[in-house]
Amino acid sequence: MDTQAAVSIADGVTRQLDPRWIPLRRIHNAIFFVVLSMASFVGVIVLWISSRMLVVGLLLLPVWAVVMAAIAWQLYRWPPISYRHASYCLDGEGFEITRGVYWRTITNVPRSRVQHTDVSQGPLERRYGLGTLVVHTAGTMHSQETLSGLEFTVARQIRAHLLPGDEGDAV
């Protein structure tokens, strides 16, 4: 993929995201899960005590544990699934992003409509060498298209390709 990208990224080939996106997503989800479980644990305890049914209320805890376990399993399972359903394709005309497992969307951003682009990299992304590409258009509904999980160098190559030339403004 790296060698291909070095030649030209705009060849109309549909590409997958970088596989390192999966562990990255899992870390993100783990952080989310820790916050969620702590917050909901406090909530459950408060509910238990305030309900004044100390014995029956004890049943809340296993229910909470089961729900949290289900969420945890889902959060662990989801990144590879969404990875399989996400792809992008770049050609001379523009940029196509495919996303979504159940609700699928395919968005086309013509190259001539790109107003500006951002490539950002958070601390975790930096560890994995990934980057997030944000493409801004003058639109109203989808005025920005975000694609995370690109290799950082690839994201920058795409950016370089999408940068508006001297074709004037499309507004």
Next chain:
Amino acid sequence: MPSDHRLHPTSILFSLAGSLKAFLLPAIVLMVTSGRSSDTPAPDGFGPGRWMTRWMPGDVEIANWQFFLLLLLIPSTIAAVVRYFSFRMRYEGTELVIRSGIFFRNERHVPYARIQNLDAVRNVAHRLLGVAEVRIETGGGQAPEATIRVLHETVFEEMRRRIFEERARAAGQADAVATETETPAVPAPAAESRTLLHLPLREVFLNGVLDNRGMLLIGAAYGLLWEAGLFRGFWDQLARGAYAPGLVRDTVQTMAGGDVPSLSRIAVLLVGVVGLLVLVRLLSMIWSGVRLYEFTLSRVGDDLRSEYGLFTRVMATIPLRRVQTLTIRESPLQRLVKRMSIRVDTAGGTATPEGGPKQPREALAPIIRRDAVPALVREVLPGVELDAIEWLPLHPRAFRRAVKPAMLIALAVTAPLIGILGWPGVAVLPFTAVWLALVTWKQVRRMQWAASGDLIAFRSGWFWRHVTVAPVVKVQTVTRTESPFDRRNAMAGVQVDTAGGRMHQIRIPYLARETAGTLHERLASQAAQTAFRW
């Protein structure tokens, strides 16, 4: 520099008036409340008000709050003076340069080619002094790029002439600035002005009747009065009068009790309701009259220019090639009298003057006869024949899909009723279900799309009908959506995003998968290619 322009000297006054206005409401509230408390003789306090009173000629008395109000005005006065003395504006080859600020200097370059619209607003005071508040909008952001208050009328005229002439010239040199138009705009030797639409007073009032702004006015008035605390007295009076405010409640209770309310009571209620409705419409008519008095839409060269307003005159200029989408709206009442309204969206913000009330841009044609619509559309989007558009329906099974969520809504609406009325509430379900099914049927039948040549059109709605037309060159992104239900039925939806389209967005649901695919591919590549034609 010789070509530098400054603000009109009265700018200071207008800025002050602006900040005074911001203080007005709190001041009124204060006055009302303090007026009440001042019935008791004021104790000989200290405070700065006392102190100032001593220095005032005659027996002008200054309360403490008045003094603080004056104190609050000092910073805005300084700001107004600074703004007046620091403001410089000059025209350069391809851009307008605005400099302002003394300590923090700001120089803003606005290329003529990027200006989306240029508006001048003149209220009564502006008109008496022959000045105008000018707003310049470019593509980005919600707020105008530059709000210049205030300029002398002749300066504004010159600005408008220069900006649009320079732009036309720049556009003429096709390479310098990109134009959307197929043929680059040739600088017109003398831009002729042609009236496209003029609204006589009758139409303006009719617009008021059709457009229900009256309710908004009443709401605003109610809020204001409430704030001023005037309602307490009003309600007291009403409660002591012949009919208590509980009239409606009493009547409902009587009816719920199984008794027939007295005839006179029903009559009073009916007269009240009808009177209120008439009052609302009347207010709406007056509001429309004030807002749209002498509405004129004309075409000057390659620009659309509209002018309207009784007290506050607004002059809006929209370059034709900046029109992103055009939306035709038809409400049930409008349909009754064969009228429509047309709105165009530009990429500019929604013209919210800083600190002022939010006022959306007035429609291109707030009210227009149905048979005059195609001609106006042809004028705004050359080559678009509204009657010749070949509308395509949604998927044949679209209704079968759309009716399912509608039935769920019917259930959700009826469920609380069952909770309140018990099982007899179920009897309501058939009615809501049938009604929602009918509405869905009509809506699905009305929802149509067209993508022919270089434009995309979408229409929807049964009661409130909307038709939106956008040239493909204005398409920003194209999205194909597929929900799990879509997939089961081999369907998909297409969403077309433009820089305009805030009112009615192009979202075509329930298309056959292949149709959606072709439409998506075609629009995307067409949009991509139009840019390269420059």
